[in-house]
Amino acid sequence: MHFKFFHSRYFYFGLLFGTALFLSFLPVLKFDLRQNSIFSFKHPPQPQVKGNNYPVLSTDSYILLDTATNQILLSSRPYDRVYPASTTKLATVLTALNMYPLDELVTAKAYSDGKIMELRDGETVTVKTLVSALLIYSANDAAYNLAIHAPGSTQAFVSQMNALVAKYGLKDTHFVNYDGLHDPDHYSTPYDLAQLGRLASQNPVVREIVKTKSTDLTDVNHQFVHHVTSTNELLGLVPEIEGLKTGWTPEASGSFIGLINLNGHYLISVVAQSQDRFADTKLLVDWAKSNLTWHTYL
Numbered sequence: 001m002h003f004k005f006f007h008s009r010y011f012y013f014g015l016l017f018g019t020a021l022f023l024s025f026l027p028v029l030k031f032d033l034r035q036n037s038i039f040s041f042k043h044p045p046q047p048q049v050k051g052n053n054y055p056v057l058s059t060d061s062y063i064l065l066d067t068a069t070n071q072i073l074l075s076s077r078p079y080d081r082v083y084p085a086s087t088t089k090l091a092t093v094l095t096a097l098n099m100y101p102l103d104e105l106v107t108a109k110a111y112s113d114g115k116i117m118e119l120r121d122g123e124t125v126t127v128k129t130l131v132s133a134l135l136i137y138s139a140n141d142a143a144y145n146l147a148i149h150a151p152g153s154t155q156a157f158v159s160q161m162n163a164l165v166a167k168y169g170l171k172d173t174h175f176v177n178y179d180g181l182h183d184p185d186h187y188s189t190p191y192d193l194a195q196l197g198r199l200a201s202q203n204p205v206v207r208e209i210v211k212t213k214s215t216d217l218t219d220v221n222h223q224f225v226h227h228v229t230s231t232n233e234l235l236g237l238v239p240e241i242e243g244l245k246t247g248w249t250p251e252a253s254g255s256f257i258g259l260i261n262l263n264g265h266y267l268i269s270v271v272a273q274s275q276d277r278f279a280d281t282k283l284l285v286d287w288a289k290s291n292l293t294w295h296t297y298l
Contacts, residue, residue: 045297061076093135118141138247158176
């Protein structure tokens, strides 16, 4: 009886009608699938390294990675411990941006350790002004005032900095202060610093500020003007460099986390314990321009 049904002309008529109906809805179904975020995912372009030549830097502590894929493209001792110096301030900035609105007012206290923008006691500034001074001029007094503005103590703020890096799995990083002044227990690695730079580069506020070569920062009443110039000597000199953060102490030597734009493909570079952090970074940029291509998946 079942076999007779399959030989029936009604079976074949129904099969043809069902097939035609399905095909008529196929363009709509295909469009709906494309609108679904699961099916609209585009694989990021894959970086490919050609050749096996490597640059000779003044340091053997460095890394270069692709931001879209997080792929390490070039490195030397990326997991060895280094002192981060003022590259610490990327974590300071990200912690502050997590805690405070940009327009929140801070009543400043003077602070004199290291490089400062010369904030005065009682001067009222916004969080954005302090963040800008940190990223452009590496001002320690800006870092201090962001830290003391937190509920509790400066150590409560530093605890939040450590919580931030722990959240992103940067287990080889530990902070004891907000400005990167030397302490044996204040450390990171080139890999972790690259991840910190990658995270910072995803923040539009950070991306915009780190492009600034110089600017005037004022208190909210425009009584005090602080002229700040970027510590990043490659801005405007190497067109591919769009930020990020410098660092130096006698114990750490020179360090620099760089944001590199190669024709729309972004890289993060880190050099640490460098005798010439800017020349070393330019060598990494030149190597990337000569040795990297990207494969796009359709």
